[in-house]
Amino acid sequence: MSDVKIALDIMGGDHGPHVLLSAAEKSLKQLPKLHLTICGHLSEYAHFKNGLDAKTLSRVDFVDCDEVVTMNDKPTTALRKKKQSSMRKVIDLVQSGDAQACVSSGNTGALMAMAFYVLKTLPGISRPALISWLPKGQGKKVLLLDLGASVNCDAEGLFQYAVMGSVLAEQCSHIHSPKVALLNVGEEDIKGNTLVKHADQLLRDCPSVNYIGYVEGDQIFSGDADVVVTDGFTGNIALKSSEGIAKLVISEIKQATTETLFARILSKLALPLLKKLYQRMNPDQYNGASLIGLRGIVVKSHGNASAEACYYAIKQAYEEAENAVPDKIKTKIESVLMEH
Template identity: 40%
Template sequence: MAANCTIAVDAMGGDRGAGVVFQAITDVLETDPALRIIVFQKETVSGPSISPVVSDSSFKSMIASGRLEIRHSSSVVDKSDKPTYAYKHRADSSMADALRCVAEREAQACVTPGNTGALLVFAKALVGTHTSIERPAFIKRLQLGSNISYVLDLGANVDCRGERLFQFAVMGSALVSALHDIERPQIALLNIGSEDIKGNEQVRLAARLIEEAKWLNYRGFVEGGALFNSDANVIVCDGFVGNAALKAGEEVARQILKQFDVMLSGHWWSFFVRRLSRPLFARIRRGIDPDHNNGASLVGLLGTVVKSHGNADRRGFAAALRQAASEARSEVALRVCRELDSIAFNA
């Protein structure tokens, strides 16, 4: 049985409102009996007001059993708030309160669909980063074929220097080790060509740093396609580049599946094709579609924090919650920090 685990959830800040968050929470609590969830929200949500989204009885029994707790925060971080503004004026927000739960060890993980810039500032200030890390990075698992790759950074850091990219390599390697049974994960660096002379100065510096760190398993440069087809376990890139490449790939998948669907409509035998192609398309969606494969983890923090896509639906937010529980139980944050501690020793 899975270990007991508490997740603090920020119910505000998502594009679809708190209702979707509560739906996802009940789904996840039903299938994971060792999980407990503390939800932070601004408005009072009593039984009736969420009745269209959550069946009252299961919801009430979860609250009665203590597995679901609703707490009220005084404010909400708005989507358009600048990080500095949010930090100054939204310290009592549902986002900050949920993160505080992790900082104070009341919860082992936090999940929020809210403002990314504010999250980075609050997470760093409240949960804290490892001493050797300037800023945490967003990491995500991607799978289109048979291989799984973890890609970082996906938008927390832009204009990354070589040293920062090197930190990503260390954190990504530690995270994959912690989540999967791989002792020395293969690390690749995203570049615009696989030859040594390609790319910019920062990527070449990062390559040198990773190569010199002999305890890392470095396999060289890869191109953008490797995000979705590579035997490397970790793909390291600047957050701007990673974000753009990820979203480009996601859009192509979404477009092709949509156009395929349009093509089939109106054919009597399309029923059979849809039936046959369901497992394949479900696998593609799970591996790459942000509506299904939802949740980017912040790595480099002293606790587990997962950012859900702001537009996530019930299934999407549930995926982010499960990811947070899995990472908290594997003590990923702790293990990444230990790996970072060892750098000074190894270097």
């Protein structure tokens, strides 16, 4: 049983390294094959080391990094001037083969620029894409991409996203022949712009992708699709809008259940149902956007994520590494190119 080696940048989150270290501790306990290389300031590690037994600590390496990529750093500045940063180090470890995947909560633009420069894209992939799981009806999940890695995208790019999303859904959620859809302003063939219509035709001509046609925005969370594909501009707006709605609904439920004595009594009676609903919709378990299409695995955690949410980002990287997702995407892309 070989180790799954993950490099973790602990310096990028909004709440400090202790959040990432708490997530690391839980990950080591929950994932017995996990080996972590933790990158950051050595001064942050003492408490973490004291909380682990000798056997668990033997599965952790520590790398001291003098520099930190801040949220205010421009991607180009971080790429040129922060080569000794914890963010750059975790990506370098993936590139050298000393780690199978890396996780960072830092500056998204800098992470994408560094990963693209250091790891490069797989043959047949023009641009990487950010992809993440979202909840949908009946306790199921859907993959949405791109979430903002490339604001501008052509039809070939959307086609590549569809192939990559299909592979990730199949490998990490074990969905046989995942249903792939394009996000559009309507389901009818006549709807949409030239870009979407061209991508639609490319997917219809590709038998190795289980393409089911167009879906509208509300069907991301309720439709049949396992993978929903769009450009980074639209995908990022869809993601942020859904996050905003989720926060609004949770806030309104909390307010409604405390307004009156009768409401408080009813909320107590409904507590088991509300807990079950929250567990299903809990945003923590959907933390972790993968930058797919690269020659290595890079997972971006939300900067303001809790320790629990960061754990799910590490788990996402672990599952992708265990299933050798980049290799599977490479094989799939090669077979698709041969069909065309």
